Amino acid sequence: MRSATLLLITAARALTPLSTHQLAAEHAKNVQRHETDLADSAKRWGAPIPVTGDDDASWRAVAAPRTVLSAPSVMPRAVARRIKREADARFSEQTSMSRFSMTEDLRDCHADELPRTKGWLRAFVASQRFAGALRVPEAANATSLAIYDALIVKYAPDLARDRAASGQPVHRDFSTLTLNIALSDARDFIGGGTRFEGPGDVTLTPVRAGDAVAHAGRTRHAGAATTEGERYVLVCFLASVKPDHARLALARAMDLRRAGKYARAVRAARSALPTDAVDAAELHKIAGLSLRGLADASARRRPRLAEALADAAAAHLSEAARLAPYDVAALHSVASLALARASSGEDFRAAAELCRAALRAARTDVERAYPAHDLALADAEAERLSVAVAR
Numbered sequence: 001m002r003s004a005t006l007l008l009i010t011a012a013r014a015l016t017p018l019s020t021h022q023l024a025a026e027h028a029k030n031v032q033r034h035e036t037d038l039a040d041s042a043k044r045w046g047a048p049i050p051v052t053g054d055d056d057a058s059w060r061a062v063a064a065p066r067t068v069l070s071a072p073s074v075m076p077r078a079v080a081r082r083i084k085r086e087a088d089a090r091f092s093e094q095t096s097m098s099r100f101s102m103t104e105d106l107r108d109c110h111a112d113e114l115p116r117t118k119g120w121l122r123a124f125v126a127s128q129r130f131a132g133a134l135r136v137p138e139a140a141n142a143t144s145l146a147i148y149d150a151l152i153v154k155y156a157p158d159l160a161r162d163r164a165a166s167g168q169p170v171h172r173d174f175s176t177l178t179l180n181i182a183l184s185d186a187r188d189f190i191g192g193g194t195r196f197e198g199p200g201d202v203t204l205t206p207v208r209a210g211d212a213v214a215h216a217g218r219t220r221h222a223g224a225a226t227t228e229g230e231r232y233v234l235v236c237f238l239a240s241v242k243p244d245h246a247r248l249a250l251a252r253a254m255d256l257r258r259a260g261k262y263a264r265a266v267r268a269a270r271s272a273l274p275t276d277a278v279d280a281a282e283l284h285k286i287a288g289l290s291l292r293g294l295a296d297a298s299a300r301r302r303p304r305l306a307e308a309l310a311d312a313a314a315a316h317l318s319e320a321a322r323l324a325p326y327d328v329a330a331l332h333s334v335a336s337l338a339l340a341r342a343s344s345g346e347d348f349r350a351a352a353e354l355c356r357a358a359l360r361a362a363r364t365d366v367e368r369a370y371p372a373h374d375l376a377l378a379d380a381e382a383e384r385l386s387v388a389v390a391r
Contacts (some may be wrong), residue, residue, distance in 0.1 A: 004029045010262070010263045010294065011262060013160055013263045013264065013266075013267065014033040014263040014266045014290070014294055014309065014312070015149070015308065015309065017270075018271060022267065022271075022318075023054055024222050025269060026249065026267060027271065027273035029252065029268075030041045030245050030249055030252065030271075031248075032128075032241060032249035032343060033248055033251070033252060034239075034243045034248055037146070037148045037239060038146055038148075038239075038241060038325055040148070041146040041148050042146070042238075044112050044118075044147075045112075045121065045122055045125050045128050045150075046080075046122050046125050046182045046185075047125075047126070047144075048076045048144035048145060048146040048241050049125055049144055049146070049238070051128060053192040053337040058175065060089055064352065068196065068202075068204060068213060068214070068215045068219070068282060068328050070204070070206070070211070070212070070213055070214075071179075071211065071212040071213070071214060072211050072212075073210055073211065073335070073349075074170070074179075074209060074210055074211065074212040075117070075120075075124075075183075075209070075212075075298055076232075077183050077208065077209045077210050078237070079120055079210070080181075080209035080210050080232075081183075081209070081351045082116060082182040082185075083116070083117045083118075083120070083152065083183055083232075084112070084184070084232050084268060085154040085232060086114045086115075086116050086117055087109060087114060087183075087232065088154075090113060090114060090152075091109065093117070093131075094109070100209050104167065105140055105155075105157075105158075105166040105186075106154060106156070106166050106167075106168065106223070107153070107156075107168060108151050108152060108153045108154070109148070109151065109152055110150065110382060111150035111151060111152060111236075112150070112153065112233065114242060116201050117152065117234070121147070121150060121234075121236070125147065137176055138301045140324070141282045142379050143243045144240070145176060145177060145238040145239065145240060145241070146238065146239055146241060147236050147237065147238055147252060148175070148237055148238070148239050149237045150234065150235065150236045150237065151234075151235045152183070152232065152233075152234055152235075153231075153232070153233050153235055154187070154230065154231070154232050155192060155223060155226040155230070155231040155232075156226065156230040156231070156325070157177075157226060157228065159387070163226065165191065165225035165226060165227045165365075166221065166224035166225065166231075167191075167192075167222065167223045167224055167226060167365060167366070168222055168223035169198050169220065169222055169329075169366045169367050170195075170220050170327070170328065170363075170367065171220065171222070172217060172219065172220050172221070172223040172282060173217035173218075173237055174217060174237070174240045174247060174250065174254075175217030175237035175238055175239055175247075175354045176216070176217055176238055176240040176244065176247070177214060177215070177216060177217060177234040177238045178215055178216075178217050178235065178236070178237055179212055179213075179214045179235070179238065179240070180206075180212060180213045180216065180233050180234075180236075180266065181210070181211075181233065181235075181236070182205075182206035182209050182210065182211050182212065182213075182232075183209055183231055183232035183233055183278040184206070184207050184209055184229075184230065184231050184232045185207070186204055186206065186207050186208070188203050188229050188230060188231070189226050189228060189229030189231040190226070190228040190229060190291055191224060191225050191227040191228070192205055192223075192225070192226040192231040193205030193308070194213055194215075194221055194222070194223065194224065195221060195222045195223075195363070196215070196219060196220070196221050197220040197221060197222065197326050197363075198220075198326055201363065203342050205224075213338045216246070217237065217371070218247075218279060220277045220324075220326070220327065222255045222363070225364060234352040245271070245272050246275045246276075246283065247279070248272075249268050249269060249271050249272035249283065250269065250272065250279065250282055250283055252265075252268045253265045253266075253268040253269040253283070253286045253287070253290070254286060254358050256268055256290075257286060257289060257290045257306050259295070262291070262293040262294045262297075263290075263294065264288045265287070265290040266287050266291055266294075267286075269283045269286045269287035269290070270283070272285055273287075274295035274315065277323045277324075278283065280319075280323055280354055281320045281323035281330065282320070282324075283323035283327065284316045284317070284319045284320035284323065284324040285317065285320035285324075285327070285330050285333065285389065286297075286318035287314075287316045288295060288313045288314070288315075288316030288320060288333060288337075289313070289317070289333060291310075291312045291313035291316060292308050292309075292310065292313040292317075292333075292337055295307075295309035295310040295313055303391065310340075310341060313337060314334070314337055314338075314341075317330065317333045317334045317337060318334055320333070320334075321333075323332050323358040325361070326361050327361070327369045328358050328362050328363075328371070329356035330363045331354070331357050331361055331371075332355070332358040332370055332371045333377075334354055334355035335351055335357070335358055335371060335374055335376055335378075336351060336370075337357075338351040338354050338375060339351040339355070339374050339378050342378070342381070344385065345381075345382045345385035347384050348379075348381045348382035348385065349375070349378070349380045352375055352378035352379050352382060353379040355371045355374050355375035355378055356371075357369035357370045358377060359375065361371060380381075
């Protein structure tokens with residue numbers, strides 16, 4: 001009885017719009033997280049890096065989605081080789097593959113787990129060469145960027161594990177700016193690079209170790225599949241010292257959903273809406289997925305409540321798909337929910353068409369896997385019901 005009551009209270013919180021007091025509380029949580037991140041960054045990496053202020057057109061360009069900058073010779077090749085060796089020693093101690101990218105096709109580790117790598121990166125930050133490397137001029141009234149995380153990532157196909165390619169599906173980062181420093185020459189591997197999503201997808205691969213690519217964290221991108229050889233990259237995630245409530249709310253919502261705290265995840269996501277389309281799509285998606293989690297949890301005991309939660313989830317997910325028509329995850333989430341709610345042949349055929357839309361947007365096998373699976377289920381069930389009706 002108590003669990004049923006708790007479920008009702010949780011669902012009510014997820015379905016009720018935020019009050020002014022609740023919105024202020026969510027923003028306070030964002031600021032608290034931001035201050036914790038900055039303090040941790042200062043401890044690990046030193047003082048934030050000054051770049052041109054927000055009122056300057058060049059900085060706005062760097063921070064804008066789909067804006068990508070190349071930075072040659074950020075790191076000496078000898079340093080790149082040392083970092084690779086240090087990372088490989090760390091990888092040899094790991095029993096699992098990826099721990100942070102959550103992708104089984106690659107290996108990764110935190111840069112601050114590697115003493116020599118951490119030393120170089122701290123010196124790089126302290127030298128103030130970052131802004132010059134990105135060709136972003138410094139300004140008297142500068143904002144600053146703090147490294148809140150840095151990873152060494154290794155892409156390498158492993159035929160012994162039946163992995164013919166190593167890459168990452170399309171995603172966005174929780175950074176203001178992401179800096180990818182190549183640790184391998186392009187001649188060391190086939191495929192690879194950073195693919196940026198959208199009409200006319202673009203893949204960038206630095207030619208030599210030590211070159212870099214920088215992009216707004218909000219820009220959706222993927223690790224293009226490496227099919228031969230090994231590709232290493234040092235990825236630095238930087239956040240503005242000014243709180244970005246959309247970025248922080250999304251990060252908190254993701255963490256809360258992973259922990260199964262769905263109503264709190266919905267509130268965190270909604271606290272940053274409305275915002276611009278790039279962030280709104282991600283916030284709607286996480287709110288929708290969290291509401292679906294609540295709907296699934298309610299289905300057996302409270303079917304009518306589950307239906308209301310599923311309706312709210314569908315509204316959020318449909319908006320995410322509208323705002324991000326190239327986002328396979330958003331498109332598939334709409335299709336998956338439609339499939340779960342289908343009860344007639346017509347419903348299943350509609351779900352199948354949504355799956356096809358997700359498949360049309362997919363660019364890699366990883367992105368195609370789930371929509372293809374659900375498409376087969378939807379088509380099979382539609383066919384079964386058609387036969388049953390004909391009889």
